[in-house]
Amino acid sequence: MTKRRDFIVKSVLGLTAGITTGSINLSAEPSTPVTGSSIPAQPNWQNDPHWRKIKYGDWGGPGVSSQPGPMDKILLKDWAPNSLVITQETFVPKAKYPAIDSHVHVVAKTPADIADWVKTMDEVGIETSVVLTHPAIGDDFAKLVKIFKKAYPGRFELYCGVDFTNFEKNDYPKRVVEQLERCHEMGACGVGEIHDKGPGFTKDINIPPNKRLHVDDERLDAFWEKCAELKMPVSLHVADHPSAWTPLDVFQERTPDYQHFSQYNRNVPSFDEMIEKRNKVLERHPNTIFIACHLGNQGHDLGTLEQAMQKYPNLYLDTSARDYELGRTPRSSAKFLNVYKDRIVFGTDMGRLKSMYQIHWRLLETDDEYIPGRVGWRYYGLDLPEATLKALYRDTAKKIFNI
Numbered sequence: 001m002t003k004r005r006d007f008i009v010k011s012v013l014g015l016t017a018g019i020t021t022g023s024i025n026l027s028a029e030p031s032t033p034v035t036g037s038s039i040p041a042q043p044n045w046q047n048d049p050h051w052r053k054i055k056y057g058d059w060g061g062p063g064v065s066s067q068p069g070p071m072d073k074i075l076l077k078d079w080a081p082n083s084l085v086i087t088q089e090t091f092v093p094k095a096k097y098p099a100i101d102s103h104v105h106v107v108a109k110t111p112a113d114i115a116d117w118v119k120t121m122d123e124v125g126i127e128t129s130v131v132l133t134h135p136a137i138g139d140d141f142a143k144l145v146k147i148f149k150k151a152y153p154g155r156f157e158l159y160c161g162v163d164f165t166n167f168e169k170n171d172y173p174k175r176v177v178e179q180l181e182r183c184h185e186m187g188a189c190g191v192g193e194i195h196d197k198g199p200g201f202t203k204d205i206n207i208p209p210n211k212r213l214h215v216d217d218e219r220l221d222a223f224w225e226k227c228a229e230l231k232m233p234v235s236l237h238v239a240d241h242p243s244a245w246t247p248l249d250v251f252q253e254r255t256p257d258y259q260h261f262s263q264y265n266r267n268v269p270s271f272d273e274m275i276e277k278r279n280k281v282l283e284r285h286p287n288t289i290f291i292a293c294h295l296g297n298q299g300h301d302l303g304t305l306e307q308a309m310q311k312y313p314n315l316y317l318d319t320s321a322r323d324y325e326l327g328r329t330p331r332s333s334a335k336f337l338n339v340y341k342d343r344i345v346f347g348t349d350m351g352r353l354k355s356m357y358q359i360h361w362r363l364l365e366t367d368d369e370y371i372p373g374r375v376g377w378r379y380y381g382l383d384l385p386e387a388t389l390k391a392l393y394r395d396t397a398k399k400i401f402n403i
Contacts, residue, residue, distance in 0.1 A: 095125030103347025134161035192235030198268030299325030320347030327379025
């Protein structure tokens with residue numbers, strides 16, 4: 001027991017040291033030597049009631065006594081257990097219905113790579129990919145139009161970016177609207193993906209909090225209104241997974257691979273404050289369609305997300321990069337998708353590998369259990385009905401993108 005306790009303490013200290021230096025190196029070893037006097041005293045976690053409840057559940061203990069052994073030398077960052085559970089495995093090579101991927105980035109740039117991407121799209125059932133090109137504007141956007149839309153008509157739709165430079169200047173509201181109009185003339189069907197994870201759209205933590213450009217800033221009001229006038233939906237990434245605001249300690253939900261997303265103890269608004277900023281914009285601009293990327297970063301709390309969907313009819317969602325939220329709560333997720341299928345679009349945001357698309361089909365179309373997933377979590381198939389799949393894959397996207 002003593003050796004195991006020492007292992008836990010050392011693991012926590014290793015993570016803390018890496019975070020303190022500002023490094024995103026996933027090694028659990030400190031990046032700089034630490035003297036004994038500078039190491040804070042660590043709790044004895046195995047004697048902590050809350051720790052035991054989280055670790056083993058509040059209805060019993062671990063079942064057998066913990067004992068030291070070879071695994072004590074394994075670091076948390078390296079632990080990737082193979083499951084011995086044997087369940088049904090369904091291989092779904094192609095989407096049941098033609099699909100539109102409503103959230104992908106510029107993951108191919110050369111003609112050969114784009115041709116390979118289109119080949120993969122054909123094989124897995126992706127009819128059209130909506131490429132979110134932010135920050136591309138002007139000539140940069142024009143080049144992307146040429147290599148995607150003009151080279152492969154109907155296979156790609158492009159969002160344009162937003163220019164956030166010199167946003168403190170008096171002419172910024174007028175300038176950013178004019179830039180949007182030019183991109184629309186070149187073929188942009190939407191705007192984004194633009195991020196306000198806490199430091200504001202410029203991502204500059206050194207800007208004083210009261211000077212940052214957040215999603216609800218009045219200087220963007222004319223821009224949001226122009227998006228509505230031009231019928232250009234906005235793919236908006238506000239906040240992040242809520243675990244980013246919780247301490248990087250033994251209770252952190254996500255594995256160390258994701259610690260670089262942390263906003264904890266940074267000079268940024270809280271998760272709830274960021275969601276409130278988003279809601280203010282939804283209310284102020286009811287004619288603008290805002291697609292909250294990644295299930296609005298509220299896939300962990302579908303009850304609260306449903307309240308927002310009911311209150312703001314211009315709030316839409318994409319499913320991108322939240323396969324783990326859908327897959328770990330399959331019953332409530334399926335109910336949610338069934339109800340709001342006309343305001344949710346399918347998206348990936350994870351490159352262009354064939355296997356990436358196919359794991360989505362397995363998640364959404366089958367009732368397989370204990371599917372290997374990301375973040376160390378297992379997924380459970382949602383087994384969605386035909387009407388939901390058709391809306392999610394294609395029909396809703398065609399409506400809001402005007403394609």
